[in-house]
Amino acid sequence: MTDVSEPLTEDELRARYREERDKRIRPDGNEQYIDLIDRFAHYLEDPYVPIVEREPVTDHVTVAFIGGGFAGLVTGARLKQAGIDDVRIVEKGGDFGGTWYWNRYPGAQCDTAAFIYMPLLEETGHMPTEKYTKAPEILEHCQRIANHFDLYDNALLSTEVTDLVWDADASVWNITTNRGDAFTAKYVAMGTGPLHRPKLPGIPGIEFYEGHTFHTSRWDYDYTGGDPAGGLMTGLADKKVGIIGTGATSVQCIPHLAKACGELFVFQRTPSSIDIRNNSATDPEWFETLEPGWQQRWLDNFTLLQTGGFADEDLVMDGWTDISQRIRDKAMENGDFSPEGLEKAYHDSDDEKMAEIRARVDEVVGDTATAEALKPWFRQLCKRPCFHDEYLDAYNSPNVTLVDTDGKGVESINAAGLTVAGEQYDLDCIIYASGFEVGTEYARRSGYDVTGVDDVKLSDRWADGMRSLHGMHVRGFPNMFVVSPSQAANLISNVPHNLTEAGQTLATIVSHAESIGATTVQTSEDAENEWVAMLLEGGRRFGNNPDCTPGYYNNEGHDPGPKALLNMVGYPEGPVAFFDFINTWRTNGNFEGLTFT
Numbered sequence: 366m367t368d369v370s371e372p373l374t375e376d377e378l379r380a381r382y383r384e385e386r387d388k389r390i391r392p393d394g395n396e397q398y399i400d401l402i403d404r405f406a407h408y409l410e411d412p413y414v415p416i417v418e419r420e421p422v423t424d425h426v427t428v429a430f431i432g433g434g435f436a437g438l439v440t441g442a443r444l445k446q447a448g449i450d451d452v453r454i455v456e457k458g459g460d461f462g463g464t465w466y467w468n469r470y471p472g473a474q475c476d477t478a479a480f481i482y483m484p485l486l487e488e489t490g491h492m493p494t495e496k497y498t499k500a501p502e503i504l505e506h507c508q509r510i511a512n513h514f515d516l517y518d519n520a521l522l523s524t525e526v527t528d529l530v531w532d533a534d535a536s537v538w539n540i541t542t543n544r545g546d547a548f549t550a551k552y553v554a555m556g557t558g559p560l561h562r563p564k565l566p567g568i569p570g571i572e573f574y575e576g577h578t579f580h581t582s583r584w585d586y587d588y589t590g591g592d593p594a595g596g597l598m599t600g601l602a603d604k605k606v607g608i609i610g611t612g613a614t615s616v617q618c619i620p621h622l623a624k625a626c627g628e629l630f631v632f633q634r635t636p637s638s639i640d641i642r643n644n645s646a647t648d649p650e651w652f653e654t655l656e657p658g659w660q661q662r663w664l665d666n667f668t669l670l671q672t673g674g675f676a677d678e679d680l681v682m683d684g685w686t687d688i689s690q691r692i693r694d695k696a697m698e699n700g701d702f703s704p705e706g707l708e709k710a711y712h713d714s715d716d717e718k719m720a721e722i723r724a725r726v727d728e729v730v731g732d733t734a735t736a737e738a739l740k741p742w743f744r745q746l747c748k749r750p751c752f753h754d755e756y757l758d759a760y761n762s763p764n765v766t767l768v769d770t771d772g773k774g775v776e777s778i779n780a781a782g783l784t785v786a787g788e789q790y791d792l793d794c795i796i797y798a799s800g801f802e803v804g805t806e807y808a809r810r811s812g813y814d815v816t817g818v819d820d821v822k823l824s825d826r827w828a829d830g831m832r833s834l835h836g837m838h839v840r841g842f843p844n845m846f847v848v849s850p851s852q853a854a855n856l857i858s859n860v861p862h863n864l865t866e867a868g869q870t871l872a873t874i875v876s877h878a879e880s881i882g883a884t885t886v887q888t889s890e891d892a893e894n895e896w897v898a899m900l901l902e903g904g905r906r907f908g909n910n911p912d913c914t915p916g917y918y919n920n921e922g923h924d925p926g927p928k929a930l931l932n933m934v935g936y937p938e939g940p941v942a943f944f945d946f947i948n949t950w951r952t953n954g955n956f957e958g959l960t961f962t
Contacts, residue, residue: 378716385742386914388772389635398564398799404572408563408580408797412587413469414459416523421545426519427451428875429540429550431526434463435861436556436848438507439484440868442514447876453550454516455542457525457812461516462507463556465500467563467582469593470614471621473500474644476752477859478681480660481667484861487660489513492652496683497644497752501593521546529553530816531843536884538844552875554846555815556864562812566609566799570778577794581614588794591625598625606630607783607790609775610798611637613749618798620755623762630766630790632783634774635748635914638722638741640684642752664862665941671858672939673707684752685858688718688745715744729757738769747913817842830931834896834958835947837867838888845887846871852900854943855935866944873951874959883961892958901930903937 373381391397401408428444430437433456444452458466475482479493486493489509494502511517524546530539537549563580565571579585586592590600598621606626608615611633622629663680670676670686675693679686691714696702699710723740730736739757741748759765768785770776776784782792815823818841826832826841833839836853837846848871850856850863878886936943950957 372720375716381742382744382913385772389915391915397567399567399571401563401565405565408565408583410583411457411459411523412583412585413466414523416459419544422521422548423546425537425549425551426453427550427879428453428552428554429538429548430454430554430556431529432456432463432556432848433458433461433511433520433522434465434556435484435507436463436864436868437461438510438514438516439861439865440554440556440848440871441516442485442488442510443868443872444875445514445516447872449872449875449879451519452516453519453521453548455521455524455526455540457523459523460504460508461511461520461522462504465503465507468500468614469504469586470500470581470584470618471591471593471595471598472617472619473593473614474498474617475503476613476750477685478667478683479503481663481681481859482861484865485510485513487657492649493647495644495646497642499594526813528813528816531818531845533818536844552844552846554848554871556848557812563797564799565797566774568609568775568778568783573780574778574782574795575780576782576792578797580797580799581618589625591621595621598622601625601627601794603627604793605791606794606796607632607792608796608798610800611635612798612800613637613751614800615798616751616753616756619765620753620759622796623759623765626764628764628766629762630768630792631760632768632770632775632785633738634770634772635916636739636741637748637751638719638743638745639725639739639756640687640722640750640752641725642754644754664859664865665944667859668856668862668940668944672856672941674941684750688714691718715746718745719743726757729761731761735760735767738767743914748916815842815845817845828928830928832893832897832931834888834893835870835950837870838893838959840888840890840893843885843887846874850935851932852896852934853936853947854940855933856940862940862944866947870947870951874956877954877956878961881961885962886959888958889960896958897931899937900934903934 399405427449428451430440430452433454437454437456438461441452441454460466474497476497478496479498480486483493483498483503483506491506491509521542525543526540527543528541532539537551538553539549540553541547563582577588588600589598591598601622602625604626605628606622607630608619608622609632611631615631616637616639619631666676666680667686670679671689673689673692679690692710695710695714696707699706719741726736726739730739739760760767768790770785776786782790783795784790817823821841823839823842826839831852833847833852836849836851839845839847848864848867850860854863854866856863874886
């Protein structure tokens with residue numbers, strides 16, 4: 366192995382990155398995770414809100430939106446603002462919130478500044494209490510949006526769509542659910558993003574464990590004690606607890622587990638990069654000085670800076686904009702803004718940032734071996750960057766043991782616990798912090814398929830990869846809209862910004878269609894083909910960089926191939942250019958590429 370001491374030469378650093386990456390490549394890629402069916406189906410159950418019996422719904426609505434997270438909330442709000450009142454949101458959770466309905470683990474909070482992460486702040490009059498607000502406040506804000514725009518009135522909560530079929534004769538969508546509902550909608554939109562269906566690692570013997578288990582997105586407070594607000598989990602005081610995974614979720618909940626568990630074992634395949642969080646309370650007097658339109662200005666400023674542009678001021682000032690600022694400064698220092706010069710500035714700046722992050726581990730963690738195991742050897746944006754001020758210090762607690770698997774993962778699970786490199790760890794409880802399904806098939810993640818014109822299934826239409834116009838319209842599926850970052854801005858650092866723009870676009874299209882008495886709206890085949898060709902030619906995506914460790918950003922380190930590539934590409938000129946493009950597109954009145962019948 367390459368010497369771990371720094372500084373390393375550039376060649377040595379690249380070699381270390383590739384070495385660490387290669388040891389983590391698995392031949393099964395995304396297939397390493399277990400589908401939550403049959404004996405594992407209970408991991409999908411809602412532990413937060415009991416299902417209330419009701420009569421099946423058999424009516425008609427103008428717009429049905431599937432998914433009650435930020436996508437459904439912002440789209441519903443924009444539709445209401447556009448005068449489309451007959452909106453129904455169908456959500457499998459017992460309330461609105463999406464990811465923030467399910468993620469109630471202790472310590473959960475946004476890792477993008479709340480002033481740009483939480484949508485519709487001005488419209489609802491809410492001031493985030495902190496720069497990085499905690500999960501209960503974000504869930505409360507989701508409920509605030511739903512109340513403000515009367516989205517509860519027509520919603521179907523604790524309800525899962527089971528089928529979605531286009532009726533060409535009536536020009537409506539037939540929607541059925543697991544609650545016996547069978548209603549129709551003129552338009553249907555889908556905001557079932559990837560961060561809602563939990564996944565489990567396919568560890569041999571996982572089905573044989575006899576202790577207590579749960580997934581972090583279904584936190585079992587009945588077992589642990591405590592609450593989402595961070596109350597001490599007294600139920601773990603005499604327990605040996607193991608947590609599998611050290612991604613963004615674990616980074617936030619491990620400090621709380623460290624304070625509560627009799628013993629805590631953290632099983633790590635790949636360490637995360639942990640930058641400074643530096644959270645702070647919001648000053649109400651300062652907040653009152655913000656002028657109307659401030660949130661859009663902050664969104665634009667963040668997106669511009671985070672994606673490499675120039676601005677006179679950094680309004681957000683966080684870890685996301687820091688790396689971009691470094692790249693700009695390095696390019697200016699070198700006096701080279703050519704593509705090659707900018708690439709060198711990126712590499713040099715990222716090397717400096719990651720060296721700082723690794724040095725911070727040494728500064729905080731007392732045990733040398735543990736510190737070495739916690740150091741990330743990859744580029745910062747290869748995996749979701751994490752920001753936290755207590756995570757590293759948790760490993761200084763005598764009851765916390767880091768079990769580093771050297772990239773191999775847990776070897777096996779048995780009735781009493783699990784094994785790593787042949788060593789047995791007996792545990793009272795295993796917590797799976799293994800994330801959500803991101804790279805799996807759309808129909809598997811959503812739980813239903815869509816049948817369009819001539820009985821064509823969306824799963825078949827996308828069998829060779831997603832195809833769309835603007836990431837929203839799919840040929841052969843009239844009056845259907847997809848709300849996600851894919852094949853559009855693809856802004857990963859602040860996902861709600863993608864959804865806010867998409868919601869506005871959708872509402873503008875539906876409002877126009879209704880104003881002219883249109884029956885259907887869909888994209889032309891030529892427009893869809895041209896859009897996809899343009900995306901592929903530009904090739905902007907999180908790719909399979911040889912310096913990148915495997916993860917959901919890069920198809921688990923595998924060459925994506927044509928299919929996965931289509932699911933990963935974004936607008937070639939970047940998010941800022943896409944947002945400018947789509948704003949012009951939706952406001953000039955031409956709706957180029959769409960046909961209104």
